[in-house]
Amino acid sequence: MAKLRATLPFVISNSFSLLGNSIAGVVLPLVLLAKTGDALAAGTLAIVCAVPQVLAGVFGGALLDRMNRRDLSVISDIISAASIAALPIIDATVGLSFGWFVLCGVIGAVGDIPGMTARDTLLPAVVKHDGLELQKFMGVAQSVENLVVIVGPAVASMGMGLLGSANTLWLTAAMSTIAAVVTLFVPRAVGVPAKAEEMKKSDTGLVKTALASTKEGVHVLFASHPVLRASVVLGMLIVIVMGSYQGMVLPVFFTQENAPTLLGYVLSAMSVGALIGSLGYAKCAYSLKRRTWYVVSFVGMAFGVAALGSLWSYEVLLLGAALLGLASGPVSALFGFFVYGLIPDEHRGAALGTQNSLMLVVTPVAVFATSIVIEIVGVGTTSFVLAVAWIALTVYALAMKAMREI
Incomplete structure (x- = not known):
């Protein structure tokens, strides 16, 4: 137990935060579609x-190489909890409208994005602090995350049935609050960035620092190592397609049904599929070459998306989703290993802040574009195009x- 004095509270905190986000990811689009x-x-x-998401990511990345990452994670979770808790309160009093969603979404971005980056930058530090091996831990961490994400949508569905859609958001607020409290049990020293004092002395103001941090992050992600660059580019493309399915196509389809x-x-x-896939990878990571894991994952995901994209029946959707998750487990762990292993600690806040900002740009753009296509050609054709x-x-x-040579 002593060996996990940083890792255990980190994993628990991250799990609660992910559980809240998982619940919100199901409920929020349905609440918005129901209201509008x-x-x-x-x-x-x-x-x-x-x-605001991009700005929060840029400034958050700059701060995370200069300030205590554990503390920023706690503050971010508290802001996220407040922004989500506001929605059911507003719904019960003056009623939710599009404007309220925008306001709470902007406030939530200020908390969510730096908090997500703070946890990303903390992960290698807690692994190192407890003397664990990064590649195997990534498989275990991916398994825990997938287990949490299994529970989240199921809890969301049950919550909507028992409490109503808007009131289910109280669960998300509670999860973020618990995550903030548990993070306090991570030793504060683990959150101190390497060369933090040096960077503080060289600071020339937050805006200039943020711009310099973004420039630095872009360089690290796209010019420092070809495998890192490929991992980031592929990750963005995956997020574009899957964000469109999870954020728009499937919510619209089930609402129409x-x-x-x-x-x-x-x-x-x-x-569930992703949990099995990541557990298999954690167990057998060294039994196959990384390239083999990579190829099997992408081919398997292609079959899963083909089934999911057909919108043929509820049973086919379940099968496609399970296959997609199963195949995604190894490649998700691999990409995490490449990203964390190839970014030096002193550049981790800038690089991961920039990466998260880029991910948060492409996702809403993809969702917005998907919503336009759905309005024009319908959800079925849109799903086929995405497949x-x-x-x-x-x-x-x-x-x-x-x-090819990973």
């Missing part, structure tokens, strides 16, 4: 919130020169 009845409104909300609670169970099936896009992504991933 418009897929384009949900897409517009995503794009409107993108600007008058079965919104089924969305949670499809996402849970995906997480074809995923097949193209698979071919690109397998052909990438940087990933």
